[in-house]
Amino acid sequence: MTIVERTESFERRGRVAQAVERLRPIFGDRLSLNETVLAQHGQTTTWLPHEAPDVVVFAETTADVVAVVEVCRDLRLPVVPYGVGTSLEGQVNAPFGGITIDFSRMNRILTVHAEDLDCVVEPGVTRTQLNAYLRDQGLFFPIDPGADASLGGMVGTRASGTNAVRYGTMRENVIALTAVMADGSVVRTQSRARKSSSGYDLTRLLVGSEGTLGIVTEITLRLHGLPEAIISGVCPFGAIGDACNAVIATIQSGLPVARIEFIDELGLRAVNRRSHLDLPETPTLFLEFHGTEASVAEQAARFGEIAAEFGGGPFRSESRPEDRNRLWHARHEFYWASRDLRPGSESFVTDACVPISRLAECVTETMRDLEESDLVATVVGHVGDGNFHTQLLVDMSDAAEVERAKTFVGRLAHRAIAMDGTCTGEHGVGQGKMKYLIEEHGPGLAVMAALKRALDPLNILNPGKILPDIAAA
Structure with missing residues (x-):
């Protein structure tokens, strides 16, 4: 020092x-x-x-x-x-x-307006806590990033998850925010009205800002009615490209799938072991359909036809809640299941998102990159919106392996940006992705910096995140 x-x-x-x-x-x-x-x-x-x-x-x-x-x-x-x-x-x-x-300790559900399909919560409420509270009212909050994250954190990172393909991300499901600004003032960004053209959209400005522009203390969220019927299922494929192309065809056909998740062969092996399943250990899609009894049956049948066009199937569907929950519990255990593959390793988890038409190309190139880099990794994705994650299992005592992992993460970010995508679809920027923002946003990054300086001139709000050239006061 x-x-x-x-x-x-x-x-x-x-x-x-x-x-x-x-x-x-x-x-x-x-x-x-x-x-x-x-x-x-x-x-x-x-x-x-x-x-x-x-x-x-x-x-x-x-x-x-x-x-x-x-x-x-x-x-x-x-x-x-x-x-x-x-x-x-x-x-x-x-x-x-x-x-x-x-x-x-700020984990209170303040108000539920069932007739307006919205609620007001404090930032410490978790998504599972909120949905347990709403269940008896026939409502649910759809954003599901996998982890039982706090809703304040989900606002900060503009989280999404498995339901985003149908219900959108936090951006679409946050109506209004109350936030403490850097000068100590308390601001409410909007009323509960479903739309407004009154002034700047402060809600969207704060969603995804990771606590660097204001600190959220109340959140007004959009709610949805619980579906009359739900069908979940899994569908194996012979190759990663085939699974991704089936996803592209499903989305482009307008099929209103609620969830469509990809897991690679190694990841499926890990999921089977941890959750005691017997799914074929090949590239696999996990899916879910919401609607009426007739509509979900029709959607599932149509997807089965699309999958068959790409050599996939059979599509194995489940409608009983306990069977559906078992499948999605296994999917949500993916992080820990992957870690079980290499005890003693640490996880490098990163994500990227590309236009849906580039999904198969990006995932295929990424899998080839992993193999050529001699890295152990699993791949999982909310592929219905072009977003996927790699989880590298790295021996942190091996400096060469750590460097290969870091270099791979950089190549993935550059690859996604080059395909008109983004270096982070839902994990946010934080400290880890700052270095890629100039490439992704160009002059837009200077606009972000100007907003930060205007709203937080002393740079006291979560400094050292998102913007690489602004240091703490």
Whole structure:
């Protein structure tokens, strides 16, 4: 550590001590300096280094968040929002220290307007908690990223998941937000009206901003009625390209599939082992159809015909809830199932998204790249919207293997961007994908930086994320 770095570290510790002195009377034992708690809030489910904050506070109200932001503004300290820590690109890391706000206690479902198909929740509510609450009212919230993420975190990363092909992403399902801005003001971005042409779309500005423009404390969400009937199923294919081409044909035919997920051969083997299934270990699609009894039967039959055109099948369908749940539980265990393939390894998880017409090409090139790079990896995807993930299993003690993995992740990002796609379909940018944004957005990145400077001139809101050239205050 240089003299300058030591001086800055000493000076920051002084500001942190002042912050603790001001916040302790407000938070009491909801303010923690415990090293274990701090370390937990620097944890990320990724290969990126863990960077803990100096302080963790557990917020219970919007006023709590305002208090923290005002102190951080006065003392030029970073403030990092934290849901349940399932983000994959280092969004909850604290590279410059500061104060992390844990939202686990802001987990109340405030209002459900069943007649308007919307609800208002706090950011610590998880998707499974919300759907358990809604079930008896015949409603559900469709965004399903796999992990039991907090809804605040899902807003921050513009999450999507298995249902996105039919119901859209968080962008389409967030109606309004209440957020604490960098100056401590509280802003509500929109009313509950289903559409508005009144001013700038602040809701969409904050969705996907990863806590860098404002800290969300209430969320108004669009809800949907539970389908009358659901059919789920699996369909094996002889080759990856055939499975991807079947997906393309399904989407282009206008078939209203609710879920269409791809798992590669190695991934299917892992899923079978962990979930005690006996599915053929070949490239496979998991599907689900929503509607009336007649419509879902028709949709399933039509998909079976499309799959057969590409050498797939038979399409094995399930309509009993327990059988459907078993299939989707196995799909949601994919991350842990993949890790079981190479005990002791760490996961490099990354995603990309391309126009649906380029899906087969991109996945095929990516699989070839993995093989040529001598890397162990599984591939899974929400392929109905052109989004897929690779999960590399890496021996972190092997420097050469780590470097090959990092280089592969970069090539995948460049490949997707070159196909008029994106370096991240749903994981967000965080720390891990910043280096690709200039290539993807060009001059648009300068516009993003201008927005950041205008709304957060001191750069206290989750600094070191999304924008690579803006450092902490």
